[in-house]
Amino acid sequence: xxxxxxxxxxxxxxxxxxxxxxxxxxxxxxxxxxxxxxxxxxxxxxxxxxxxxxxxxxxxxxxxxxxxxxxxxxxxxxxxxxxxxxxxxxxxxxxxxxxxxxxxxxxxxxxxxxxxxxxxxxxxxxxxxxxxxxxxxxxxxxxxxxxxxxxxxxxxxxxxxxxxxxxxxxxxxxxxxxxxxxxxxxxxxxxxxxxxxxxxxxxxxxxxxxxxxxxxxxxxxxxxxxxxxxxxxxxxxxxxxxxxxxxxxxxxxxxxxxxxxxxxxxxxxxxxxxxxxxxxxxxxxxxxxxxxxxxxxxxxxxxxxxxx
Ligand code: DGY
Numbered sequence: 146x147x148x149x150x151x152x153x154x155x156x157x158x159x160x161x162x163x164x165x166x167x168x169x170x171x172x173x174x175x176x177x178x179x180x181x182x183x184x185x186x187x188x189x190x191x192x193x194x195x196x197x198x199x200x201x202x203x204x205x206x207x208x209x210x211x212x213x214x215x216x217x218x219x220x221x222x223x224x225x226x227x228x229x230x231x232x233x234x235x236x237x238x239x240x241x242x243x244x245x246x247x248x249x250x251x252x253x254x255x256x257x258x259x260x261x262x263x264x265x266x267x268x269x270x271x272x273x274x275x276x277x278x279x280x281x282x283x284x285x286x287x288x289x290x291x292x293x294x295x296x297x298x299x300x301x302x303x304x305x306x307x308x309x310x311x312x313x314x315x316x317x318x319x320x321x322x323x324x325x326x327x328x329x330x331x332x333x334x335x336x337x338x339x340x341x342x343x344x345x346x347x348x349x350x351x352x353x354x355x356x357x358x359x360x361x362x363x364x365x366x367x368x369x370x371x372x373x374x375x376x377x378x379x380x381x382x383x384x385x386x387x388x389x390x391x392x393x394x395x396x397x398x399x400x401x402x403x404x405x406x407x408x409x410x411x412x413x414x415x416x417x418x419x420x421x422x423x424x425x426x427x428x429x430x431x432x433x434x435x436x437x438x439x440x441x442x443x444x445x446x447x448x449x450x451x452x453x
Contacts, residue, residue: 148192148443149212153200154178156219160432167440168193185209193439195219198419199401202226207234215442217435220422221245221302222372223452224345238452239438242301244430245422250305252421253370254313256394257294257338260366260415262286269412287337287364287391290314295336297352298343298371299326306340333360338368345372353377358384366392370421373398382407385414396421 150164152172164170171187173179179187181201188194188210196202198220207213207230215237216226223240231238259265263284270276270284294310296303299319307317318336320326329352333339339361343349353367354377361367367390369376378399384390386407394415398404401419408414422428438448 149190150193150195150439151184151188151191152195153184154197156432157429160429160436164436164439168443181206188213192443193217195435195439196226198222198225200225204230207231207236215239215439215448217438219431219435222344224372228452237442237448239435239448239450240452241431241434242450244434245427246301246305248424248427249302249370249421250309252396253306253340253368254309256368256370256396256415256417257289257340260368260392260394261289261338265415266412292337293318293335295319295332295339297329297332297339297341300342303342306342330360333357334362336365337362338366340368341371341375343371343375345374350374351377355380355383358389361390363389364391366390366394368394370396373401378405378408382411385411
């Protein structure tokens with residue numbers, strides 16, 4: 146008998162075919178994903194769970210999945226999974242590193258360019274038929290060459306962002322866990338753009354709050370493509386409203402898909418709907434890697450990308 150797998154959201158058909166050849170698949174139909182209650186009900190009797198970044202895989206899910214051997218998250222971040230609860234039951238947790246590094250770094254540069262060159266403001270102006278024609282001093286932004294990019298968290302994605310920023314003529318500073326980087330306070334005080342690339346953990350929740358924003362230059366920009374709760378959104382709205390910093394570009398939010406209402410009303414913030422890894426190639430590679438992890442573990446092989 147084939148092992149049984151629960152897939153919480155539709156994945157590319159090529160990937161599903163590979164999974165179905167090896168496993169008996171129970172999957173979410175249609176465009177939406179399964180609710181938490183549906184996951185709790187349907188995970189019973191499954192040996193594997195293929196979860197998305199939006200699924201809360203907490204203790205109730207893990208306890209309902211009494212036959213689970215692997216939780217394969219289709220994301221590099223895994224703060225949506227109670228890894229400790231999974232570990233207690235001997236369940237392997239895997240993520241999808243590397244395959245999304247380029248897409249996420251590209252998107253970070255897209256956000257940097259959008260906010261520093263005021264692309265969102267310009268697009269809104271054109272769409273509301275408010276553009277009166279070329280003007281010498283219209284929507285002037287900040288040039289990147291010669292500016293300092295401060296990377297908070299020089300991991301795989303942070304390094305890929307640094308390489309791209311260097312190609313734009315920026316200098317790069319970074320914090321790092323090993324202590325070879327700049328202290329956060331100094332990085333915040335000296336950078337023209339601060340880009341966040343740390344995972345969400347208890348230590349990084351609200352890493353950027355009111356005191357940190359107050360340390361930044363008034364001309365600086367904050368970019369967040371990692372996880373929303375790394376930034377205190379209330380404090381960020383205050384800093385943007387009071388022009389304590391020049392602007393921000395966000396791909397992630399504290400309570401997705403809800404965006405702080407004040408941010409929605411501000412011109413100096415670019416708001417994207419969690420698109421960092423959203424290319425067809427990358428999303429397919431992420432799903433493919435998650436399936437490879439499932440097939441490996443259910444075939445008594447080592448997982449390719451375990452989280453610890
Ligand atoms: C990740 O992989 O963690 C992204 O946020 C989901 O695309």
